[in-house]
Amino acid sequence: MSKKIAVIGGGALGQYLSARLTQAGHRVSLLLRGDYCAVKENGLKVQSPHGDVKVSPSDLDVFQSPVEIGEADWVICTLKANALQGSAGKRLLKPCIGPKTRVLSLLNGIGIDEAISDIVGDSERVLGGLAFIAASRVAPGEVSHVFTEKITVGHMLDDAEMVAEAVDLLSNCQLSPEPTTSLLTSRWEKVAWNFPFAGMGIVCGGVSVGELFQRPMVRDLTRNVMDEICETANRDILHRHNERKRSGEPPVIPVGFADKLWKMSEGESLKDYLPSTVIDFLNERPVESEFIFGEPLARADRLGLDVPNMRMVVGVIDSLLNTQAAQKEQHVQEVEKSSQAQLESRDSKRMPAASSATSSTVSSISQPAKKRAFSGATRGFSREACEIAKSDQKTEVGAKVVEQYDSLLTRKFYQTVMGGGGNDIHFGIFRSSSDDVRKAAGLTTSMMLDLMAMLSPLNANSKVLDLGSGHGGSTHEMVQRFGNTTVCFNIGEEQNDMNLEECSKLGIANKVSCHLGDFNLGLPSEWTSSFDFVHSCEVLCHAADKPAILSDIQRVLKPAGVLVFSDIMGQDGVDENVLRPFTDRNTTTYMGRPSLYKHQIREAGLREVAYVDLSANLERFFALMLANVENNYEILKSEGLTDEYLNNWIGSLSDRVKVQSEYGAFAWGIFAAVNDTE
Numbered sequence: 024m025s026k027k028i029a030v031i032g033g034g035a036l037g038q039y040l041s042a043r044l045t046q047a048g049h050r051v052s053l054l055l056r057g058d059y060c061a062v063k064e065n066g067l068k069v070q071s072p073h074g075d076v077k078v079s080p081s082d083l084d085v086f087q088s089p090v091e092i093g094e095a096d097w098v099i100c101t102l103k104a105n106a107l108q109g110s111a112g113k114r115l116l117k118p119c120i121g122p123k124t125r126v127l128s129l130l131n132g133i134g135i136d137e138a139i140s141d142i143v144g145d146s147e148r149v150l151g152g153l154a155f156i157a158a159s160r161v162a163p164g165e166v167s168h169v170f171t172e173k174i175t176v177g178h179m180l181d182d183a184e185m186v187a188e189a190v191d192l193l194s195n196c197q198l199s200p201e202p203t204t205s206l207l208t209s210r211w212e213k214v215a216w217n218f219p220f221a222g223m224g225i226v227c228g229g230v231s232v233g234e235l236f237q238r239p240m241v242r243d244l245t246r247n248v249m250d251e252i253c254e255t256a257n258r259d260i261l262h263r264h265n266e267r268k269r270s271g272e273p274p275v276i277p278v279g280f281a282d283k284l285w286k287m288s289e290g291e292s293l294k295d296y297l298p299s300t301v302i303d304f305l306n307e308r309p310v311e312s313e314f315i316f317g318e319p320l321a322r323a324d325r326l327g328l329d330v331p332n333m334r335m336v337v338g339v340i341d342s343l344l345n346t347q348a349a350q351k352e353q354h355v356q357e358v359e360k361s362s363q364a365q366l367e368s369r370d371s372k373r374m375p376a377a378s379s380a381t382s383s384t385v386s387s388i389s390q391p392a393k394k395r396a397f398s399g400a401t402r403g404f405s406r407e408a409c410e411i412a413k414s415d416q417k418t419e420v421g422a423k424v425v426e427q428y429d430s431l432l433t434r435k436f437y438q439t440v441m442g443g444g445g446n447d448i449h450f451g452i453f454r455s456s457s458d459d460v461r462k463a464a465g466l467t468t469s470m471m472l473d474l475m476a477m478l479s480p481l482n483a484n485s486k487v488l489d490l491g492s493g494h495g496g497s498t499h500e501m502v503q504r505f506g507n508t509t510v511c512f513n514i515g516e517e518q519n520d521m522n523l524e525e526c527s528k529l530g531i532a533n534k535v536s537c538h539l540g541d542f543n544l545g546l547p548s549e550w551t552s553s554f555d556f557v558h559s560c561e562v563l564c565h566a567a568d569k570p571a572i573l574s575d576i577q578r579v580l581k582p583a584g585v586l587v588f589s590d591i592m593g594q595d596g597v598d599e600n601v602l603r604p605f606t607d608r609n610t611t612t613y614m615g616r617p618s619l620y621k622h623q624i625r626e627a628g629l630r631e632v633a634y635v636d637l638s639a640n641l642e643r644f645f646a647l648m649l650a651n652v653e654n655n656y657e658i659l660k661s662e663g664l665t666d667e668y669l670n671n672w673i674g675s676l677s678d679r680v681k682v683q684s685e686y687g688a689f690a691w692g693i694f695a696a697v698n699d700t701e
Contacts, residue, residue, distance in 0.1 A: 028049050028051050034160065035159050038166050043198060061162075062080070069168055070166070073168070089116065095120075100128040127189055131153070131311065135314055153209055174200045216284055222316055222340060225343060436659060440655070470635070478585045484507075485507040485556060489511045493513060514541045522535070592614050592692075629697065633694070637691050638687070653673065
């Protein structure tokens with residue numbers, strides 16, 4: 024019988040399983056991030072010695088939010104184990120779990136099943152598996168399967184009937200499920216390989232399995248680690264067998280298992296093999312250290328075992344990961360110092376402040392400057408250290424933003440050139456080569472809203488602040504999709520009028536209000552802890568003091584509230600002068616950097632959840648903007664825009680295309696953060 028199956032995790036394994044399950048007649052809902060656009064448009068392709076599979080887009084449901092998937096008969100989790108830590112695991116899995124849902128996690132490590140059980144709230148419905156499937160993503164939505172389709176399947180409480188259900192589900196999908204009578208034992212058997220070979224691979228700086236055998240001392244140390252793991256495993260299995268008062272012999276790892284595993288690892292086939300954990304370390308991606316290394320050592324300690332080699336491996340890995348984090352932090356500080364020097368140089372050449380154009384509502388309630396959590400001596404963008412944060416300069420920025428965006432002529436220009444005639448006036452994501460700027464910008468809006476809904480329930484009870492709402496394109500789609508209430512905070516009075524007029528046409532006027540104001544002067548004091556979400560699309564580039572506005576956002580968010588914002592930036596380490604084709608045509612005080620924003624998010628008291636790097640879309644978007652100016656030149660000119668204005672834009676956009684093509688100097692992406700401050 025066909026089942027609704029939610030596959031959470033869109034890597035090679037998740038996409039491969041989705042294709043096989045769909046081929047067997049099940050309705051699969053696949054949660055994706057990076058490959059979402061490609062799979063949504065083209066479906067899935069699998070090349071396999073057991074038969075190629077092509078899944079059309081109409082046969083597969085693809086989502087970016089688990090909330091949209093809803094309850095499923097089965098949830099198969101193929102994420103990296105890190106994703107289950109903290110509240111993130113609940114946000115990813117809980118929306119798909121109903122009272123009868125079975126959850127099968129195909130993850131590595133010890134403690135995985137307990138983490139899943141905490142989310143499900145019922146150990147009876149928690150199954151686990153170990154996938155021995157050699158598959159890799161060769162392109163978005165395309166998977167190459169090389170060999171083996173073996174999946175060891177077990178149950179957290181070793182319920183044979185539940186295991187049989189899972190085996191039956193997978194048996195009809197050209198997979199080779201093998202039941203295990205002890206899920207815990209099977210997990211330990213895999214960790215008995217992962218801990219020594221992945222662990223020592225990291226300890227030695229990121230080396231292959233074969234390289235660990237080349238030096239006698241390293242080889243002996245690796246074997247000692249394996250022996251300690253096997254001892255810890257059997258003591259843990261025995262302890263839990265007795266704790267559950269099971270009858271019969273405990274299912275310990277058999278004598279000779281380590282010798283067999285060791286001999287297999289010496290073989291030619293693994294000589295150049297790099298475990299995925301080592302690859303993550305080399306690429307400075309999150310390492311699954313907690314479940315593969317940390318929890319096994321913690322269990323050894325709780326059992327009172329002497330495991331000096333395991334302890335050494337965990338200690339060195341922790342030190343190396345901390346060093347990586349410190350190096351990233353040092354890079355952030357270097358970016359800050361470099362950017363501050365650029366700021367001070369530019370500020371010394373600034374023209375006198377333009378006439379004030381501020382909000383009548385905001386000017387009376389702007390907040391006094393708060394002391395930053397870091398001092399100017401250690402952080403380049405503290406409010407004390409940045410001259411640009413002076414209130415008169417903040418006012419100047421606001422006045423120039425109004426001048427740039429909220430006149431009749433400039434509104435027409437941006438809607439034509441950047442929005443393609445629509446109200447989504449921001450950069451866009453190109454799903455296919457035929458997409459224009461309007462379609463691409465609309466996809467950005469959809470992705471940001473999906474990300475919001477993924478991190479927290481977005482519904483009729485939600486209150487959202489759309490910061491810098493412009494013409495209201497994002498708000499219109501948001502309220503129509505989710506039925507929430509939105510407060511639009513925006514500096515352009517005529518933009519706000521157009522926004523509300525469109526809301527009336529769409530029948531959502533009762534859900535949307537507009538607040539005229541300049542966020543550079545602070546958000547209303549009465550808004551503290553008022554919003555479930557803050558949404559902001561390419562607005563913070565106009566913030567005179569980015570740390571200050573992020574702190575203000577944290578203040579107005581409710582506890583556990585979600586911030587999702589996008590922005591145009593410079594790539595980390597790029598000289599500010601290279602970015603002049605943008606900064607000279609836009610009201611920007613200084614351009615942010617991805618690593619700098621991440622640091623500022625943390626300093627504001629928010630926890631970064633994700634950064635989606637969309638920079639690859641910029642060169643094409645710049646080129647299409649340039650084409651829109653050239654193709655609509657006479658029309659725009661007939662409506663009142665001057666030759667000078669249009670030619671300046673043509674020059675600026677031409678320079679942007681060249682700079683991005685040659686240097687990749689501009690960055691663009693979406694940040695997501697959660698207000699964990701109680």
